[in-house]
Amino acid sequence: MDTNSVDFEELSSNLSKLILIDVRCREEASQEGQIPGSFCVPATTIKLAADLTQEEFKERYGFDKPSKEAPLVLYCKTGVRSKNAYEQLTALGFTNHRHYSGSLIDWQNNGGDVVKTQFGHMS
Template structure:
């Protein structure tokens, strides 16, 4: 009898471990490496969510094909909006729980906070770029948008 109970226990635990492994496989690592982030930026395969404040974004931002600015203080509430409300508010399609999402900020601290909040809301395929915009600009100064500079150039041209 003890042998039967032991075998059943082992089979149960083995099945639970396999199930836990499947759940873990669906999660992404917290940090996305530079080369993988470069691919995301160029391809648009994931939504890049910049969690900096709008005035920071106005200075410079990553030139990603699939990009939105959602300040950190709005991340939790924005991810709980309906798909229609999210798109109406932010101008892009709301990510589903199965979509890849990458958070970015200036240096990595706010994006990690946003990532933890998203993971808490079951966005298990979300990651953050730990180098932030500082790391991105250092490696890819050609793949940024500098709205402030562009607007100032346009304003100067208009003055003449």
Template sequence: MFGLLSFSQKGTGQDKISKALSSWNQGTIPYVYFDNLPTNDSIAFLDTREKEEFEVSHLRNAIWVGYKKFDEQLVLETLPDKTQPIIVYCSIGVRSEDIGEKLKDLGYTKILNLYGGIFDWKNKGGQVFNDKEIQTDSVHAFSKHWGKLLHEGIKVY
């Protein structure tokens, strides 16, 4: 399943998210795109944002692992199979690359970074859920600066 994905940036051009990712990321964790996400229920979505961000909005059934308070032991206990397919995400894909690298260091072997993070997800019509697992239009926009990349939904800071 993971081997069949295309990691090219088809049709995205040099938009603002592309520019931000190319300047902040090293490309160490391959991207997966909203338009070609695998539909396998066994994929673990890991939210690498801060807890406040996760509580406002996250992908359905995502597991919060944090960024500044990333807990390696929690991940190892929650996902003991290191061949478990994992998609990491954050606001646009910068923090998630950092956590993806930490997962790789822990021995996980099937890690993808959601291109454009939750912002691109919402911009393209993806559903997000609040801390009660109820669908919401609110999206934590991280900051006024980064929030400019979120074009759909209600921005929460």
């Protein structure tokens, strides 16, 4: 595992110390569930999200826009989109972010809880 990624043990023991971002589309996140406490910011909207004002970001995504130094962990279903999102954030100047390489499948395989969330029309 590279230093840019986290595993189940590290993530589960540090959930309260970081911002967990689900980069799947909202429809997929609603259908399959999310890791508790995570927020959905689809990978396809990351550049747009970075350009939004604080107010626009909170209205669209439902939480405060993180700073470029905020401790972020990204995940998806298998780790492919989270790795891509990690690279996008790096290019945008983020400095304290990592990705969960095993993502939702690994989380569930390790007995992690999943919660169902309903989203509005935006994705």
